[in-house]
Amino acid sequence: MPELPEVEVLRRDLESRLPKPARISRIHFFAPKLRTPLQLPTALEKASWDVLAIGRRSKFLIFETNHGILISHLGMSGYWRVEAALNLIKHDHVVLQWKSGEFWVYNDPRRFGVFEFYPSIDKVKWFSRLGPEPFTDEFMSDAVVRSMRSSGRAIKSIIMDAQVMVGVGNIYASEALFRAGINPFKSGRKVPYKKMDELRRVIRTTLLNAIKGGGSSIRDYVHAGGEKGRFQDKHLVYGREGKSCVKCGTIIQSRKCQGRSTFWCRVCQS
DNA sequence: CTTACCGCCTGTCGGC
DNA sequence: TGCCGACAGGCGGTAA
Known part of the structure; x- marks a missing residue:
């Protein structure tokens, strides 16, 4: 559902809501998969993550962390919500559990969205053939x-x-x-x-x-x-x-x- | 090489 | 009321 403006507005919104310190204590996945499987490298399954910034490339959100990057694409029907207490509903697929006690939940009925880990931005296959961003020289x-x-x-x-x-x-x-x-x-x-x-x-x-x-x-x-x-x-x-x-x-x-x-x-x- | 079309999914809405 | 098709902020694969 989102085009660039919606993703950028969401990016700014999420960035302003980053807990301090911005540490994710656990990432939870729920079946079924999105466009691609939901999985982390085995070594990082139980890691905590320090989020350094939230960026955007094209219609992807990019969580920059101490371990690498987590990318999130909303597909046609995805959204993120911020909750003080976890209250799972139908079509929730990803939960970021913050050390602060908050939860960020990704919900996507149609499952055209993506949530993936990459060690660095140049490894993201989705970014390899993209044209320029509208707000660049x-x-x-x-x-x-x-x-x-x-x-x-x-x-x-x-x-x-x-x-x-x-x-x-x-x-x-x-x-x-x-x-x-x-x-x-x-x-x-x-x-x-x-x-x-x-x-x-x-x-x-x-x-x-x-x-x-x-x-x-x-x-x-x-x-x-x-x-x-x-x-x-x-x-x-x-x-x-x-x-x-x-x-x-x-x-x-x-x-x-x-x-x-x-x-x-x-x-x-x- | 190019380009139009088809899946991938679930939910909603309008017409019959 | 229910059923059925069309349609929905994306995007890659594929067939011609």
């Missing part, structure tokens, strides 16, 4: 616009391709394309350089504004304390099929783009 390089224009696929598929750039999922793809005035189905090769450069900037500001708004809560997404995001109230096209375009009043369209619902205004976007 690299994202502003000519190479990114060139890569966005180098494919004949629909531009929406291109900006959702993590090898081109990370963080843009199904909601923000439609939102950014509306804000940039580009039809989601337009071939990347047919978007002029200047227009593509504008789209890149719009993606950045859209994601940034979504973070400021606490992310989008369409159905499942909540912060670690259970609060919802507010950015869904700022959606201009996503989920607005049949309603009026906020700019011109034309009825918002919806159609599948490679299996994902896509929303746009046929007048404002060309």
